[in-house]
Amino acid sequence: MLKKTTIDKLPELAAALMEKGTLVAPIKEDAGFNFREITDAKQVDLIFHNTIISPKSAFFPQMEDFVRYQTGKSILEAAPVELNLKPTFLFGVRPCDVKSFQIMDIHFSGTGVVDPYWQKRREATTIFGFAFDMNEAADAAEFYHTLGIGAADPEGSDIFMVRKDDILMLKVITPKGEKLMAGLSFPTDASADEIKYFDDYIAKGHDYKTRYTCVDTEAIAREFESIFDNSDFWTKISDACLSCGVCTFVCPTCYCFDICDETLFSQGTRRRVWDACMFTDFTLEASGHNPRTKVYQRLRQKVCHKYSYHIRKYGVISCVGCGRCTRYCPVNIDIFSIVEEAVKAKWYKRL
Amino acid sequence: MSFEPKILGIACNWCTYTGADLAGTTRLQYPQNLRVVRVMCSSRINPSFIFRAFQLGADGVLVGGCHPGDCHYNTGNLYARRRLAVTKKILEFSGLESGRFRVEWISASEGNKFAEVVTEFTEQIKKLGPQIKFKISQ
Amino acid sequence: MVISFKQIEEKLKTEAKRLLGESQVSIVLAYGKGYDENHPMPYVARNPSDVDNIVFNEYCNYNLARYLVRYPAGTKIAVAVKAADSRAVIQLIQEEKVKREDLVLLGIPVYGMKNPKTHEIIDGKTTGGLYNPVLYDILLGDEVHGQAIQSPYDVLAAYESMDKEARFAFWKKEFDKCIRCYACRKACPMCYCDPCFIDQTKPKWGDKSPQSHGNLMYHLTRFHHLAGRCIDCGECSRACPVDIPLYLFHKKVAKACEEMFGQAAGMSIEDKPALVNFRVDDSDKFLE
Structure with missing residues (x-):
């Protein structure tokens, strides 16, 4: 079922969604776009390439409170923080980021141990995927196509959106999306021409090439295993790396966190805060020993985790090629160039 | 109820703290709003102490040290003078009222001066009202 | 006067090759190719053959003095420095983090550097009003004169x-x-x-x-x-x-x-x- 509406009706759509629950969509901020809770329906426009911080923050916020306690009082008086979630609409998520949710699901619910916070948020949220604009030139930092994700890949979205000039086409993908769409009155049925355009656009998305052509996950995992001990290689790769946390914080598939007890006077909160493997104190042990003191060890961990250990353990690359780490790296380290250098395979073609 | 400010005093062991003692033994009256922390030298004061004090709800911070040239460790307060001058600038640039932070050189024999400074500073802070800019709200 | 980035790049390569070839230094901190033209990266040349990877263009604004403290004391390092970077090196020498005799400073007199994110020229904002390095051993190019001096403030x-x-x-x-x-x-x-x-x-x-x-x-x-x-x-x-x-x-x-x-x-x-x-x-x- 393909529905359509016009771009100037976007505030109305936003208002309708806000009535049903919380709307989270990209908002223009000083440095670029970011997903935020919408307070004014007019804030929603879809003129963005991609956000700075990935939409993982909708399910896995940078700071999540677990327990509130008071010092000096019994542990029994500590109160867990309840999640009171309204239905949430995550609006305008790019296909590569939608894919990242599936990878994150492996860690937060797929291995048998379920993270209730992630799970509840996932269940409460309806995802509006949004195809990349294939008329604009591909960003040099992106490589999602290389990892088999199309520029207009509806997989994983509940409702998938494609924009054609002033028209926004919405296609229902899952039953969850269907239920929502049934409750929205004004998107009208699309014409046969538009249905054709939509289907063509999705098909075309797989040919919209960003940088490279294809990958062989097995070869990548193998190559990284063979060069693990090659410290010359890793030193060279990490020569420029500052060891800051930008790449991990903007990454849609980085999920490391730290549990912190933060106390002010007698009021305390136990909370989960994003952590990054690029920080020196990430691996610092209580004894004072730190197994990863050098920059190259930390960068190796980051790259190998995504491109080697993750393949071996779960069968998929823990990267969706959104290009954020490359785009926001203060010294322009490109993660895929590292893969390319490690694998030295001819089938990587620069376009 | 009138506003009773909380003021953190950081006093050097050799001059200002002894000066405060003198003010006490000579029965001088000064407001009770000051809570004094003793440090061995004004150069022991980490500027983060001052930022942290404001964050934890201090309405004013008063730092006391020996007169320049009289430092028990010869040069400690000369370093502190430069450092605290920068602290004052940073507080000012960040938008906090500059009157909330004060540095005074008070010697061990200046019990009078100590009482005067505390009285004056407390009045000043009362006029400025509660400090809410840096204070962590719960 | 116009800055020739190509010329600076050539000189940087020549000097780097010479210093590494004569074993005067064990590493050269310079700029190298990134994933595209507008995004160069800090680059470390260890052998004369690495030198070909060195580039210099208007987006090379990273401060290479940042990497000096990463190497063990006594490592002989040649480092490409622009005006602000040379001040960083001086400051590190003052703070005894590096020694003057361990360093070969390849000074780059330059203006018109750009921010790779916004493409705006950064001169007035963050070069301290200087165009020529304050301290250098070898100057790659001619000193900049006649360019309007802006107060950094x-x-x-x-x-x-x-x-x-x-x-x-x-x-x-x-x-x-x-x-x-x-x-x-x-x-x-x-x-x-x-x-x-x-x-x-x-x-x-x-x-x-x-x-x-x-x-x-x-x-x-x-x-x-x-x-x-x-x-x-x-x-x-x-x-x-x-x-x-x-x-x-x-x-x-x-x-x-x-x-x-x-x-x-x-x-x-x-x-x-x-x-x-x-x-x-x-x-x-x-x-x-």
């Missing part, structure tokens, strides 16, 4: 015109954006503490979570630690993924330090850093 005008309420609101808004990725401290050539005060747990100066108060503590203390040492390269602001204009505050503090102590950071290897120094006749007026 001109960009402060708008900020200085704010009253304290506006200033507080301005910084609160900026610090609230902070995601605590610490790119600012990692890009800074002067931030070499291990551990950084904010990573300490005893005492714990600020929370790890990115809330206003922790962010305020982190940034204010960092400004304090950089007082009298910041050499105005602007790398902190360019590294920031959420564009916090940290350089404004650093500049303001640098200006105050210059006025109070009569000394700008990193201008002479004979100087001592302003805050580990004093004069008996320093004025008490600054404390009022």
